[in-house]
Amino acid sequence: MTRVLTPDICILGAGSGGLSVAAAAAAFGVEVVLVERDRMGGDCLNAGCVPSKALLAAARQAQARRSGVGFGVGETEPLVDFAAVGAHVRSVIAAIAPHDSVERFEALGVTVLKAEARFGGPDRVMAGDCEIRARRFVVATGSRPLVPPIPGLDAVPYLTNETLFDLTECPAHLLVLGGGPIGMEMAQAHRRLGAQVTVVEAHKALGRDDPELAAFVLDQLRAEGVEILEGSRVEAVEQADEGVALLVAGPGGSHRRVEGSHLLVAAGRAPVLTGLGLDAAGIGYGPRGITVDGGLRTTNRRVYAIGDVIGGLQFTHAAGYHAGLVVRSILFRLPAKENRDLVPWVTYTAPELAQVGLSEAEARRRFGDRVRVLAVDYAASDRARADRATIGRLKLIAGQRGRLLGAGIAGALAGEMANLLSLALAQKLDMKALAGFVAPYPTYGELVRRAALSYYAGMPANTWVRRTIRFLRLFG
Ligand SMILES: Cc1cc2nc3c(=O)[nH]c(=O)nc-3n(C[C@H](O)[C@H](O)[C@H](O)COP(=O)(O)OP(=O)(O)OC[C@H]3O[C@@H](n4cnc5c(N)ncnc54)[C@H](O)[C@@H]3O)c2cc1C
């Protein structure tokens, strides 16, 4: 028999976005039903951010063994036990899992249904033996790996982020199809853990980032032995004696065959829409995802969509940001408007690559000559010198009257510095504020102050400033 539930909010998907809406709404005593068909925590916890960052951390340990000589510490080739690395990755997931668990959410007062959800009409969702008639619905069904229709690909075994972390042996030669953040993070992790790695990228690797800053990362990966083929499109895939072969159309009409033992497909993401009954609910969508307005409402006014399924910026913190906007709109009827410029991103290679607000290119496109770029190299940081981590650059993008428009960083702990700059951007701070705080010495964060100070580089030589100083001297 069908059970009818009538909560205030019904959420489809318990990943980063869905869980954030559920926790926030439940905290205000609102009745919530959360439907999840698979693992609580979604992609981020089980097959995305968490396992990839845990693997990168293991790879960092391995690399540290190889790079001690400058510090006077002997170098050695690390003994990597790949199965034990896998156990480390699983233990990190297990340590975080209780935070996303059914038990925790039920304790918060949320009704969790482990079932496949689908709209049965504009005002109801079916899940297992339940029909949920909620006042508002939030679709947070996320994304899955996009597997391009390349001839031969479906006839060979290949990995995606959903299977990569289950490997128990290090691939002898990992081929990576796609040089985006997944491809480059996993390329470096596997290289450092002992694999030979070749990345094949149709356009520019890390193509969504500032090319000047991305170059620091690509140079480092190449120096570590990762082969990166840019301007190289995989046109066909076939079985090879030792694994898989990619047939690649390269620059200038060249063609080559690249063989490896394993293939990782990291060619982007596709929204999870199938079987959701979106047509029955009058919810519009396209190939990139569910269509939403600035307030994240779908074409059905009762229904919001957030996170990867809307096909915008696909990050855990973007899904969390969406969740905050939707809760504000549903609970308090306050206007909520997504501002994508406020969503930073970080690629966790070494060096890290971070982007906050507008890139230099985007700022110049919007504001032309009124933009000033204030760049400072990591070599200027005493902390970077001490750590022998001098590869990198920080760029502040300043608009009229020194207002912070954006920042890009390639270098050690770039993601941590992105926090400070993200706050500065959200608070509409200017170069005066960024030059005027006291930064602890020696930290990488001092680079932010240093770049901001360079906005005033002409001031000491300014005639009026000098005259003022001379005038004030007259008073004793
Ligand atoms: C390898 C990798 C590394 C990443 N690293 C980072 C990173 O370092 N930092 C970062 O910010 N982002 C990272 N991301 C992106 C991040 O994982 C996603 O942006 C985030 O998980 C999106 O959250 P979401 O809630 O939209 O979707 P998801 O987390 O995918 O959750 C969707 C949930 O909906 C469920 N679902 C789907 N359909 C139904 C249905 N019909 N009924 C019930 N349940 C359903 C799914 O089972 C899933 O649990 C990474 C992604 C990958 C793949």
Ligand SMILES: NC(=O)c1ccc[n+]([C@@H]2O[C@H](COP(=O)([O-])OP(=O)(O)OC[C@H]3O[C@@H](n4cnc5c(N)ncnc54)[C@H](O)[C@@H]3O)[C@@H](O)[C@H]2O)c1
């Ligand atoms: N640190 C992070 O925050 C992080 C890490 C990993 C993933 N993510 C999220 O996951 C999303 C997906 O990452 P991704 O790296 O899979 O996607 P992506 O879209 O960023 O990159 C895919 C790349 O594959 C290339 N490609 C596609 N078809 C090809 C072909 N036939 N031959 C050669 N190259 C081809 C594309 O040109 C593109 O550069 C990211 O956009 C990001 O939102 C975030």
